[in-house]
Amino acid sequence: MTNSITEFKDAEAIFITGSNTTENHPVIGAQVRQAIRKGAKLIVADPREIPLAKDADVFLKIKPGTSVALHNAMLNVILEEGLEDKEYIANVTEDFEAVAETVKKYTPEYSAAICGVDAEDIRKAARIYGGAGVATILYCMGITQHVNGTETVMTLNNLVMATGNLGKKGGGLNPLRGQNNVQGACDMGALNVFFPGYQLVTNPDAVAKFEKAWGAKLSDQPGYTMTQAIPAAHHGDVKMLYIMGENPMVSDPDTAHVKESLEKAFLVVQDLFLTETAELADVVFPAAAFAEKDGTFTNSDRTVQRVRKAVEAPGEAKADWEIFVELMNRVGYEASYNNAEEIFEEIRTVTPQYAGLTYARIEKGGIPWPCPTEDHPGTPILHIGKPARGKGLFKAVEWVESSELSSEEYPLVMTTGRILYQYHTTTMTDRTEGINKVAPGHYVEINPALAAAKGIADGDTVKVTSRRGSITTQARVSDIVGENVVFIPFHWASGANVLTNADELDPLCKIPGLKVTGVKVEKLA
Template sequence: EKYRYWETREVKTTCAYCGVGCQMKLLVKENKVVEILPDKGAANEGLLCVKGRFAHDFIGHPDRLTTPLIRRNGTLEPASWEEALNLVTEKIQTIRQEHGADAIAGFSSARVTNEENYLMNKLMRGAIGTNNIDHCARLCHASTVAGLATTLGSGAMTNPMADVKNAEVIFITGSNTTEAHPVMGAYVRQARKAGSKLIVADPREIELAEEADLFLKIRPGSSVALSNAMIHVILQEKLENKTFIEEHTEDVDQLIAAVAECTPEWAETVTGVPAETIRQAARMYADSHASSIIYSMGITQHVNGTENVMSLSNLALVTGNLGKPGAGVNPLRGQNNVQGACDMGALPNVMPAYQPVNSPETIARFKEAWGVALPQSPGLTVTQAIPAAAEGSVKMLYVMGENPMISDPDTHHVKEGLEKAFLVVQDIFLTETGQLADVVLPAAVFAEKEGTFTNTERRVQRVRQAVMAPGEARPDWWILMQLLNRLGLESSYKGPKDIFEEIRRVAPSYAGISYDRIEEEGLCWPCPAESHGGTPILHVGKIARGAGLFKPVQWQPSPELGQEAYPDIMTTGRILYHFHTRTMTAKSPGIEAIAPENYVEIHPEMASAKGIQEGDLVAIASPRGEIRVKARITDRVDAQVVFVPFHWSEGANVLTNGEVLDPYCKIPGFKVTGVNVEKTGDL
């Protein structure tokens, strides 16, 4: 877009892509964002990645939804807001009357603001009367929330991102940091250049593996074995932090017993990493003043994801790497506001600020705030609600800003659930999920509304309106407020600021944060009072739980392994250029030119055994279905493992297993799928 600088105005806001939460300036000419420039903020220190800087064509894209749609005689047709909202209200009322409130489930969104997540929570729980509210954190960091809340008392990143530059040793496991969280990746590189040591454990030779002091190419699904063996070495060589263990932890005896047999030699047979390398990694991690653990989906997206997380927590606790600069257990949250969506109670078992739905104090606090009685038994997760819709007990799904047709496991089964229920989709484009809807509600993008996002380091930052939404599209908070009013929970918020003021009153960790205080720079929760400066580092002086809990965990092989008909292992992940289900990035011609289509990475050994050459069409099958993608031959992956990015439709999630879930938090095992890979000639 051509423009002269003097024709534009600048609007400072927060990036709507990943959880880093970069600060940026939108240059606006008339009603169009013509360019995005970096701005200085504590999270990004003036940096932006390719997505934040260039992938903004989606904002005023001609394909945006500009009017509500209602399905009539099988076709989605334009409708007025009045018609669409009345129809949704009537459906809610009828289904609730006939089948009870629990026959309705709502998916909130990691893409929208805190204020909007809060209202979705109020709609589902306060106005409809069910705890069936969840969002895509179920598919990414539900295991973090469950694991770290149990062991440390807080299920969030312990240290700010830029603090990694204070680490003497950085241990990155299951995070392709430079591609999925590019600015965080830049901090790791800066730390590395300044002398920090780097250990990388990953099934793929990711970019940072090339710069690592130690690279451990582990087999998918073997992380618990690696952590336990590292702890075994630490204890055997007396590298543990005895004072920290004594003063700040409990149940160390259980940990000692659990890792007694986990020798590096045993771990070598499970992980594929030489025992001596495991020893070196353990020594390097333990023998430092401050070691930081950074992890992401490679740890969490497993059927034992929660135990993976607990095993990393054990590693940090046994070496005293918590509550100080350069240390910590640092889950990198994927989406711009996935942290905030969790904080706002878009989870079936907790209200805003993680207050359990069944605690008498929570019930009393929200009864006073909202004036209604609340449901008290935990609701369905995303991974339970969609199968329940397929089987018929959930009759209505309200999906705000999510695209389960691509993001959820076992696409064919997902489709069955979405088709069977009465489906309401609130989004910015007619996504693969929207195409199946009965009612579509057109929403505004981040640049068209006010509010806040909370980034991966718990920093609450402002989102500001730069342009008007196209046509009849409206901010999600406005849409939700109309429904609250129609369902009898009268709400007259003038804007997101009013909603945030209500959040402060009911969410103790946000109580001290106000729009005025975060005008220039965000604040990290917990921030209990206006006089409090926020908490960039958790667990300083005292673990939030009181004492850090050692949770003994044991490695179990993934149930996906060892199937005769599906002997290869598929792992999934992200690439730098696309974001999640491509709803936004696919609208940028520049991005599409670089990354236009799906592919599979195959090791040269597997390729030659199966007669596959670069660019050949490959059929990948699992018990759930089959996909066809082009081969890229590379030794980044192991000989038994193939990698498929999950961004494209008819892609990786056609194959993944949605039935076997982590017992603690119900996350699926996206990272290990038994498949059969074959060369094929046809599309």
Template structure:
């Protein structure tokens, strides 16, 4: 994993979206691509219809499962034993890329020792996947020349999310599916500029370009560039911020373009933290559920009122041009600059391009990117010099650390599983109709899918007396919500699935407070609930 830090540490795809059409196999685990990333999902469908093999690993029967050569209905929270089980078979049958492993990786012996105990029979018992499917998928993935692996929040939103990611990397390196077109490990980013925000240091442990804040050399570099003294101490992740807000240690917060009341796990904990703050500023387009707690609301500019760049999931830096002047009178960067001046730190930028030039000068992977070069078409980082063509795929000749480091990873069960009091498992996700929208402010969108429908398996529905359209109360140890019910075999027995888009049904009042210890990402995909009917369908 250490050798893959540039790509996986930043959440970026190792390869390019256009390579999907070159791939011979697409391995999807924990990603409902057609609904959460519809453009990429369409390309996957095109590739499958042209003959690419499609493996889908998901507890729900998502759209792509209908077209898959293999749909593996995995039990939530068992990704590590599943991946270890595939590697067990691949190593036992000597299907792994021995040249790649010998020349480009290290710690193979430790990986082999770990996965030996994950026999197909043991893995089948843990995951619910038939033994014969484990063998078929392992042989297919290892035996295909160009295989691309994709994952999203179904892998990362667990207490073992970081280990899940490293397990996917282990599998790709073991089979030599790395450093070539049509291969790689490809996490798909959730929104249009999440990648760019992380690249530019919107994380508490790094400066732009993933330069560590605890590195004295990086600290001195940015102190000179910005003309201020910097602390050199790690900042707080979002869950830590709200823990401290609830403890009375964080007393003020500035939130730009985020709606944690609706989108963060255990949202009642978020609400109480906001209530305890002495001063809250929310910089937003709408009066969101979070903005209702604000002492001051600053009007934000939308993407259509913005000049600058976005960096997408394949590391492509692209120009964004405003279509209309900002309705608030200022672009967001101008509002932040004005705020900085009021607080005693004048910045004095005259344009978004001037800001980008400074960013590129301080960020080695962006060093060769300029507005002139990306005027018509974006460039993929790393692009260190003005004559560099950009990098369509990573790790062509070596990993960042030299050799890729296999990690020995054991199964870590979810923090909370169903029990006698809360007998059902809740998993959450997105729906296409509210793509990238957390609250349906658009009347047109709301007319297409106006309210939440919890998916319930027919066996559970019969036991509970539900029909589609009934209203249910869903309760966890943290809160309760009311929702309509849809009876469907898209979900397995014992599992309830809900989206998180509706303010009227704030699903994240239910989700677990448990987080991944490294990334502090919440375990949105697994928590224990009970469900009961409160109103029959009209």
């Protein structure tokens, strides 16, 4: 995130897209509602009429996979009506002309036909966002989990820079992370192209730095992403998979293919519970939960915070770092740490953004990175004055329809997401009796018009089929979704990701198109 969570309530306009914020990020949702009470205007774009849609000044119920067309149309209006920040564009950005030329054809009428919304609503949204003194954009996996997810984020960045909202308090471009400490995991190098601190593995200087720090020879080649590693295991190119705190048997696309792939590799799983993935493992390491270990978490706005051990871990469960240290020593890499703080001190020496952070400094409150020195206060707002790269790079992007929507056999668009009551793959929440009474299993939301055409009533058992397979679930008839759109929450193993596509990935970040799947729905007797 470019800005801190506490700033959202100071924005004059908020554009939320691809995020069911009040259900998936309730604390941030509360900040948004505080902003509305203070007079902020709200724009919401989503395939479903999420709770915040009722608070919105403009709600754009877009067809899944059409966000690029919407964002281009909003920029079209901003430029046509002179709402752009000409000084910011001229002084601290580049390649603006290519974007301005590209968005000319994306008139509100042109994009409205693609997105399935009213052209005047696109104009109204653009005027609210472009006309505000300070505006922020919040987005989540409804934007990124597409085969053009990276480019979709680029079009949001175009909006932010064109209006001069980068580097402003209450402004910026703010991705809401899907799980706790996702940001921290990325910071620590849990990405296939980076060492800790986003230092490229292909950079010889970075390789030399970490070889010296760790006393080991390191590869200078990018590794696999998760979505590449599992197919590679299926093909025999990956012989072993070590999965920590993740449950791809539920969260990854095309469940049948995932299972086949995991069964072909030597599988190690490190987790709190025996998940659907751990049940397939050759070795399971029981890990301690957050309240059973010391360490730090880094939240969505880059704030590094202490985590303190409150209770002892049960049975043989150990803190993750203890498992890793024991494993390293057993395979011949000598490692010796006495506690989590010693590891954090090492992190500081190799990660420039963390260099000024110490346990003493974050004892009573978190500090956002970058924090390069011990007398630095931290950086709640990125890109003040100008983008960190020197000049902000505009990117011209064309909308392309997903190949999932090209089949007459599967004419409906299935999108997936989370609900308030269950967390991710239910590894933890399905052990709570009260939660399971409220949200015991998956279902499919169907628009009343579609339900009537297929003779489906609320509560009926239906079959949903894609190119990958079929699931049986319960129909929930509701106009929360559009007429040719269905929604299935992904939390359960026998649900949405049995149907989603693992074959086509975003060419840049390799994320699958989980939010757009061609399906058909049939009533079962």
